[in-house]
Amino acid sequence: MDEVKLNIFGFGNVGRATARILLEKESVFKERYGLVFKVLSISDTSGTVWLPEGIDLHEALLVKENFGKLSAWINDYEVYNLSPTEAVREIEGDLIVDVTNDKNAWEWHMEALKIGKGVVTSNKPPLAFHYSELTEKAEGKGLPYLFEATVMAGTPVIGLLRETLLGDSIESIEAVLNGTTTYILTQMEEGVSFEEALKDAQKLGIAERDPSGDILGIDAGYKATILHCLAFKPITFDEITVRGIADVSMEEVRKSRREGKTIRLVASIEEGAVSVGPREVPRGSPLAVSSTQNAAVMKTDLLGELVIKGAGAGLRETASGVVSDIVKAALKIRGA
CATH class of the missing domain: 3.30.360.10 (Dihydrodipicolinate Reductase; domain 2)
Structure with missing residues (x-):
């Protein structure tokens, strides 16, 4: 079984919908693809929750939905005040999942690719302004840079x-x-x-x-x-x-x-x-x-x-594109 470590940036509506699907389909990913996803960090506007052993997504969803911010999570987790670029550099992971609306996210996408991490994103401005730089860097590094959910939610026009x-x-x-x-x-x-x-x-x-x-x-x-x-x-x-x-x-x-x-x-x-x-x-x-x-x-x-x-x-519709790309990227990273 291949374990793939994820860092999720953005825990709003689409980020939470993505987390729910990762939970719901955990057994499907194991049986169909031989993949186990471990979320090492989740970042929202209040901070970054980071646990090397992996975050309990059920708890993460409960905290966000009850308190509105991850920084309210104080029991077994420490909340870090990291910029996205710092989080990309400092936190271990195979794959960056960007479901934010950060117009400057192309900078930390580039940083992720430079240090050998793949990227999955639903965030449109990085590609609308920096498509060449990002896709060329990913290709040069042999890394996935996937963005199905940027256009038509999960309807697979990008893959087509x-x-x-x-x-x-x-x-x-x-x-x-x-x-x-x-x-x-x-x-x-x-x-x-x-x-x-x-x-x-x-x-x-x-x-x-x-x-x-x-x-x-x-x-x-x-x-x-x-x-x-x-x-x-x-x-x-x-x-x-x-x-x-x-x-x-x-x-x-x-x-x-x-x-x-x-x-x-x-x-x-x-x-x-x-x-x-x-x-x-x-x-x-x-x-x-x-x-x-x-x-x-x-x-x-x-x-x-x-x-x-x-x-x-739609949330599940957009998350469909994100999760499909996570699976596709994980298979590429693992050489399947």
Whole structure:
């Protein structure tokens, strides 16, 4: 049985969902892959809990959910005040799992790769701004750098581009990549105002307390940038055009509906050109998704048109992508 040591950074909603799946599927990972995961450290904004013998994830979840912060955990665990870079350097581990929103995380991702640790992340900005440096460093070191959950949650669009369509040349991608805006626009079609739809999305945990990244198109722009890096060549978020849904009026939504169309926040991706913005799509289009669904329509030289559709938001859905990458990375590290 191969033991793989994990350091988890971020213990918010996605981090806790990831921990729950590691617990639930512990026997599956042993039986199916011969893998045992030992979590040596967990970091949240209050500090880092570190135990060389391994952390009890049940206890970690209880502490976080009852007290809201890991620093409240004082019994058998010491809480350290370490920066992410210090934690990466000082704590033993095979694999860094980054489920934070830290825009500067690329720096400690690089540090992890330099010292021989693989990285799994759901964090989009490091890749949207530093894709080349990170993937080249990982390749040079022979280490996994995996990021399925950065785009379309656990729906495996990254794996499709990175590992499956290796003989195809991608011609274009059109995609709806942000579940929050899909939810808001779907509600507006039912007569709910933008403001009320946004409040509902926040109550349901679909939208963040600060929803600007979603409604201004930034989140979809990050994801579109990552898809371009995979399908064509590395670019950065600074090179793309982004417009959100904040100025989409109820009248525009109603007019679109009368004409048998629907407005969605669509990313258009071709080689050297990426744009994100609200666009009318026919009701029968694969892009006319509802609720929090995402969809991507890829055109390739060999397959023609390929549609991939699935959950684009949700805690277990995002954790699905993270955990799949943890398993994949562990198998690579162990040479399976």
